[in-house]
Each structure stands twice: as structure tokens, then as C-alpha cells.
Amino acid sequence: MENTHIAFVISDVARLYRRRFDERTRSFGITGPQMRALVAIMRFPGINQGALADRLDVEPITTCRMVDRLEQAELVERRRDPQDRRAWQLYLTETAEPIAQELQAIGQTVLDDSLQGILPAERDGALAMLAKIRDNLAHASGHPMPHPPVARQGANHHG
DSSP, rough: OEEEEEEHHHHHHHHHHHHHHHHHGGGGGGGHHHHHHHHHHHSTEEEEEHHHHHHHTOOOHHHHHHHHHHEEEEEEEEEEEEEEEEEEEEEEEHHHHHHHHHHHHHHHHHHHHHTTOOOHHHHHHHHHHHHHHHHHHHHEEEEEEEEEEEEEHHHHHOO
16 A cells, blocks of 8 residues: 555655766765755745745754755855845855856756656646645645646657
């Protein structure tokens, strides 16, 4: 039963995506969560630490320590938020830009590999179903989480 329960399959897929990504990025010398933070900051320049914590699904203090380490490594910089002087916005440094782009390319390769043998219509149907599940779960909590529109990942490579 466990193998056919959709929640377990979704969890397994997410775990395996992270594992494959981490295997291909070990040589970078930063942790998987730090890599995910870099990619999130690249995708959302100016994101604040609270929003980054939400996006990474970690506690704010964990995000703060992670950003401290990335700042010490000169990969991330904090800038004062012009609308809220108590808040900090996060940006990649020039040093981090090529690293983040390479991480994103590796992530795309992992995604492309995972979609081998899956027809575009099957992919689109599964993506629509997962988006609906995500929305149902977000709304059930009474606190809908903002999320970017569903991207058609891998569409260029699989037909």
C-alpha cells in the first residue's frame, strides 16, 4: 500500500530529486540547502530572509545562519530593504552568479533525465494534478501560500 499512496510517491520523488542533484553538485563544497538557497535568491533577487525560509521550508533562524555562511563565503550580500529599514534583501554576488547558473543547469539536467520516456501530454497532466493537490493543501490550512505559476519545465527537451 505504501508504494501506491500518492503522498508517499510524491515524497519519494522529491527526495530522489534532491539526492540526484546533491550527487551532481558535491564538488561545489557547499551543502544542498545552501545550494537551494542560492538558486532561490537567483530566481527571486531581493527576496527577504523570511520569504526565503518559507520557500526552503526551514525555520527563520536556520535561514539566517545559512545566509551568514553564504555571506562569509562572499556568495550572497544583504542590502537594506528601502521600504522597511529593519528588513534585509538578499542578492547574489558577482562571484555567485556563475555558480548559481551552473547549479540551475544541473537542476535542469536532473529534471530532463527524470522526464525521459514521458510524453508531453502525460507530463502536463501530472503537473496540473500536482498543482491542484498543492493548491488544495495550501487552502486547507487556511493560509494559502503564494507560489509562482507552474512552469512548463523540460518542455524544450521533450517535445
